[in-house]
Amino acid sequence: MKIMKTIEKVPGGLMLVPLFLGAIIHTLAPGSGEYFGSFTNGLMTGTVPILAVWFFCMGAGINIKATGTVLRKSGTLVLTKIAVAWVVAIVASLFLPEGGVQSGLFAGFSVLALIAAMDMTNGGLYASIMQQYGTKEEAGAFVLMSLESGPLVTMLILGSTGLAAFHPQAFVGAVLPFLIGFILGNLDQELRVFFSKATQTMIPFFGFALGNSIDLTVIAKTGVAGIILGLLCIIVTGVPLIFADKYIGGGNGTAGLAASSTAGAAVANPMIIANMQPEFMPVAQSATALVAASVIVTSILVPILTAYYSQYMKKKQGTIGKDKNNAAVS
Template sequence: MAIKKTLDRIPGGMMLVPLFIGAIVHTFWPDSGKYFGSFTNGLMTGTVPILAVWFFCMGAGIDIRATGTVLRKSGTLVLTKIAVAWIVAIIAGQFLPEGGIQTGFFAGLSVLALIAAMDMTNGGLYASIMQQYGTKEEAGAFVLMSLESGPLVTMLILGTTGLAAFEPHHFVGAVLPFMIGFILGNLDHDLREFFGKATHTLIPFFGFALGNSIDLGVILQTGLLGILLGIAVIIVTGIPLILADKWIGGGNGTAGLAASSTAGAAVANPMIIANMKPEFMSAAQSATALVAACVIVTSILVPILTAYWADWMKKRRGSVPVQGVGPGQERTV
């Protein structure tokens, strides 16, 4: 059975399929983890420890040695994405209640959902798109996108906008596994290779554990809103990213559009934040469902839109006659 190949055909499938399986289990058999206990219960409810190991391995897999072009490109995209999410948080914080909207079509929409959907780029999706439509240096820009992984950026945005207050040690705790992995991976190439391999392996495990905290009824309630939010993520973050890529990154905007997705790991952030700040717990479940929808929507639309954009930019450059080239022969410039 070609199970993995099937999962690979689904946008974000290695993360989202286990997540929905876990959600089905939690919806229809919410106490199954407690019933089985032991390791099974740990696997079903161990989102935080599994993510801690994943962050460590993610840090270990990043090589500090990168070219200036890669750092400029990735730094531009990462900072722009974070800046846009920060501005959205400031604006949304003026209109949305702390626990999110509770009734009507926009029920479940919260500042937490907006930030989590917009502040992290799907690095793997970006790299695969740019390997086809960009340069090697542009594809390598995903190296700094790994720094967005985890709740740290979301915490920083919530803290600097005054929407939440976190103790300094909470920030340290959020980034410490990542930094320890990063240090070890760069001190020893063999350790980077060893731990880096586990990054993809752990994805379905924390997806399943995260799913076991989601009621499918919530996802059904936020279905259309989740689709619209996913489209909004592409528009709201995509336009600034395209402009930043052209004006600062030295590209033609293709890399910016390719970075306008929502990372699969972002699905975990609302619940992690809620565990640290219980006042967000009422919004966390709906936010998780909305972010999961954004991952699916952006994973489908961003590659399609980027392909059209890259083709349009190629045609826009055009082909012009060059002196010394015979009639009917042109050189693309």
């Protein structure tokens, strides 16, 4: 059977196929992991340890000569996404009621829902996509994306920084495996070669574990609004990210589009913020459902769109290269 070749025909298939499989299992039999327990449960629910090993191996595969590229790329993507979320917050506050939209196609939409969906990138999803369609340095740009984790950035955008609980050690913990791998890989070239081989292998395992945290019925519960929010997240953040990646990050836009997803951790932000600022409590529940739907929609569409965009850019650059060579010969 040509299973691998079949999976590779699907855009982002190495990540997307296991993710779908996990999501189907979680939706139809959410207690499967606990029922089987042991190693099966660890495989189905081990997103964090799988990511930890993966990030370590990813760090080990990056040459120290390329650190400037990593910081430039990650800084560009993170700052652009946060800046876009700031603009969205300002514009949305002018048009959306404080209690959110109560009816119609956009029922549940609120400033809180929009910001929570747009200010955080799914770092694991981004890294897995760039492992397939970008460079190791571009994949390593997830490092600064950990700064978006938790409610801190969302609260800064909402103008409530005084209520945010900032724990520096949490951010250090997020990048430490990557840094340790990076150090070892640059101290010993053989270690770099050895660990970097695992980066591709870890992709389907992360996809399956991530899928086992996704309930496909969330889209049905939120209706069309959840799908719309996911599409808005890709369009509103993706377009500026593509341009930023091209003209600041030095890429071709692929990394920018790959960073246009909604982070899974963002689902918790509406309720966290509402508990700190009670005025957001009336919209927190609907915002949570909408952000959860956005996570699903972007997790599915971003790998597919990035794959097609990457192929388009490679063909375009190949054509340009041929034109230049022909001109030089003539």
